Amino acid sequence: xxxxxxxxxxxxxxYREWLAGAGPLVVLAAAGDGPPEPSGWAWYxxxxxxxxxxxxxxRAVRLGREHRVRRLVSLAERDVVRAARVRRVxxxxxxxxxxxxxxxxxxxMKTLVVKxxxxxxxxxxxxxxxxxxxxxxxxxxxxxxxxxxxxxxAGVRVLEDRAAVARWAAGRHATPGxxxxxxxxxxxxxxxxxxxxxxxxxxxxxxxSSAYVLPPLRALREGRPQTVVMLPPGxxxxxxxxxxxxxxxxxxxxVEEPTSxxxxxxxxxxxxxxxxxIAARTGGCGINDVSRHAYGIDLDRCSARGQxxxxxxxxxxxxxxxxxxxxxxxxPPRAGRLMSIPLTCPLPGVVVYRPRQRPGATGPETAGxxxxxxxxxxxxxxxxxxxxxxxxxERWFYARAHWQPPAAGQ
Numbered sequence: 001x002x003x004x005x006x007x008x009x010x011x012x013x014x015y016r017e018w019l020a021g022a023g024p025l026v027v028l029a030a031a032g033d034g035p036p037e038p039s040g041w042a043w044y045x046x047x048x049x050x051x052x053x054x055x056x057x058x059r060a061v062r063l064g065r066e067h068r069v070r071r072l073v074s075l076a077e078r079d080v081v082r083a084a085r086v087r088r089v090x091x092x093x094x095x096x097x098x099x100x101x102x103x104x105x106x107x108x109m110k111t112l113v114v115k116x117x118x119x120x121x122x123x124x125x126x127x128x129x130x131x132x133x134x135x136x137x138x139x140x141x142x143x144x145x146x147x148x149x150x151x152x153x154a155g156v157r158v159l160e161d162r163a164a165v166a167r168w169a170a171g172r173h174a175t176p177g178x179x180x181x182x183x184x185x186x187x188x189x190x191x192x193x194x195x196x197x198x199x200x201x202x203x204x205x206x207x208x209s210s211a212y213v214l215p216p217l218r219a220l221r222e223g224r225p226q227t228v229v230m231l232p233p234g235x236x237x238x239x240x241x242x243x244x245x246x247x248x249x250x251x252x253x254x255v256e257e258p259t260s261x262x263x264x265x266x267x268x269x270x271x272x273x274x275x276x277x278i279a280a281r282t283g284g285c286g287i288n289d290v291s292r293h294a295y296g297i298d299l300d301r302c303s304a305r306g307q308x309x310x311x312x313x314x315x316x317x318x319x320x321x322x323x324x325x326x327x328x329x330x331x332p333p334r335a336g337r338l339m340s341i342p343l344t345c346p347l348p349g350v351v352v353y354r355p356r357q358r359p360g361a362t363g364p365e366t367a368g369x370x371x372x373x374x375x376x377x378x379x380x381x382x383x384x385x386x387x388x389x390x391x392x393x394e395r396w397f398y399a400r401a402h403w404q405p406p407a408a409g410q
Contacts, residue, residue, distance in 0.1 A: 001026060001042065002308050003060060003069040005083055007050060007076035016040065018301045019073070022308045026067050028060055042067060051078055057086055064090045073307040075300050077281045080104050094307055095280065099253035103280040104149050106183050109252065110275065116251035118244070119274040121266070122186040129169035135184045136165055142187035156217060158187060190266040192216070192276060193237075194228075195245035196283050196291065198302050198314055199261050202254040204246040206314035208294070208321065209238040210287075213387055223334075225394055226285045229327040229386040230294065233318045241265055242317055244273040255280055258306030258314075260299040262287065286328035286375060293351060293377055294321035324379045326351070327386035329393055333363030333373040336403040345376060347396055349389040352377035363403060373401065 002022050004015060006029040015025055024042035030050035043063060047053045063069070064086065072092055074083040084100035087093075102109055110120045124135045126145070136143045136159065145168070146156040159165045192215050197207030212219075213227035231238040245263040262283030264276035282288050282299040291297050295315065302312045338361045345353035356372045357363075363373070376393050380386035 001067045001069045003064055003067075003072045003086075004028070005056075005060065005072070005074040005076075005079045005086075006030070007078060013075070013300065013304075015073075015304065018304045019308050019310065022071070022310055024067075026063055026069060028056055028063070057082055060086045061089050064092075071308045073304050075281060075303055077104070077279055080280055093309070094257060095255045095259065096253065099255055100280070102252045103255075103278060106146070106148050106277055109277065112253075113248055113251050113275050116247070118247055118251060119272065121188045121274055121276075124184050126182050126184045129165065132159070132165050132169065132182075132184050133162060136162065139186045144185045144187050145182050146185070148181055148183050158217060188266045188274065188276075190268040190272075190274075193231075193241050193265050193267050194283065194287075195241050195261075195263045195265065196287050196299065197245075197261060197317065198258050198299065198306070198312065199249045199255060199280075200258040200306065201256055202250045204242070204249055204317055205258060205312075206295075206297070206319075207242050207245065207317045208233060208291075209241040210290070210327075211383065213390070223332060225332060225390075226330040227327070227387075227390050227394075228286065228290065228329075229380075229383045229390070230290065230321070230325040231383060232325065233320050236271075237267060239318075240271060240273055241267060244275075245278070246317075248275055248278055252278070257309065258302055258312040260303045285330045286377070289352065289375070289377055290326045290328050294323055294326040295319075296322070325381065325383070325386060327378050327380065327383075327390050329376045329378070329390045330372050331374045331376070331394065331397050332371045333357060333361070334398075334401075334403040335363050336405045337362050338373070339402045339404050340400075341374065342397065342400045345393060345396065347389065347392055349378040349380055349385070350376055350393060351379055353393075 002025050004027045008030055026043040027041055029046050031046040031048040047056050072083050072087055081100045081104050084095050084097040088097050102112055107125045110123050114120050122139055126132050142160045144158050157168055159168055193211045195207050195209050198205045209231045210228045214224055219226055259280055260282040261280055263278040266274045288299050291299050305312050338357055338359050341355050353376045355374045378389040380389055
């Protein structure tokens with residue numbers, strides 16, 4: 001019997017196919033994400049406030065005991081620690097609470113990585129404005145403040161100077177005297193890359209490296225797409241990044257079963273690599289689409305099978321992608337009502353193009369990092385060719401998609 005904690009998009013997660021042979025499946029899911037086939041589950045139950053409902057853990061433990069669950073599967077970052085706590089109570093194999101916290105709590109993560117002798121930008125846990133000011137004075141430059149355990153650039157701010165710190169602190173609505181529980185980091189001007197793949201027992205089983213064309217925060221601030229290009233596996237940059245990611249994975253409390261990971265790393269002009277952060281889950285913004293196209297590997301499937309105790313077949317790190325280098329583009333919506341959107345893309349190198357919104361959809365004034373009006377995958381022989389093709393898709397899309405601006409005051 002396998003217990004599944006499922007945050008969203010159940011229709012895109014064919015658990016019964018992925019976990020065939022593992023036994024009956026018990027599913028606890030977010031409300032409104034009912035299964036495409038209601039029958040065929042040993043148990044299916046929804047929670048209206050899935051993200052914050054403490055009753056879910058208690059229910060998971062009760063069902064685990066009633067159904068004699070032997071494994072627990074979860075794919076969302078929000079569920080990493082929750083799933084580990086349930087495993088601990090039920091005495092199930094899988095990622096421990098110690099490991100889950102190390103991959104979720106950025107302060108703990110970076111502390112452990114520093115102890116292992118790996119490079120990390122200076123950081124400090126901060127609970128009020130004076131600590132942020134003191135840290136900024138210590139590093140002598142801009143600082144980044146972020147929540148300890150959120151993802152997708154949520155709540156992340158770059159504070160350029162003391163005035164920016166004061167404006168930011170004044171805008172916070174924390175209870176007076178209550179600790180903020182934030183992380184302050186030294187701002188790093190180096191380019192941001194990421195390594196994605198599968199890990200187990202402190203080793204990197206499979207991985208490939210990519211670069212952000214624009215830093216996610218800058219793309220978000222400027223309303224630009226989240227754009228990722230794949231690096232040639234045999235290149236010096238890819239090797240440096242993969243070696244560093246492998247060292248980080250080894251430094252943190254190990255995840256025993258094959259589990260996907262997403263590591264964000266800074267690579268300076270002199271070749272120095274340092275950690276931004278790492279997560280024990282599949283990266284967002286099209287990362288899994290890139291993996292499926294380039295390698296034929298669904299990272300979520302690998303995680304689900306690994307956590308369920310099933311075998312996972314993977315090429316070793318550094319294997320060239322059989323279908324060539326692949327880049328992706330997440331095109332954010334504009335503010336207002338979407339009036340028209342192209343349904344197909346005829347540009348060279350485009351292998352996947354999917355509109356994600358329909359006419360009539362209303363876009364926010366400020367799109368989030370994962371906000372998506374359309375999505376595209378391109379292939380290219382080099383990172384430069386991928387970048388040029390993705391830029392062409394961006395120009396083409398915004399010349400053809402049209403939004404009606406919101407009325408004044410809306």
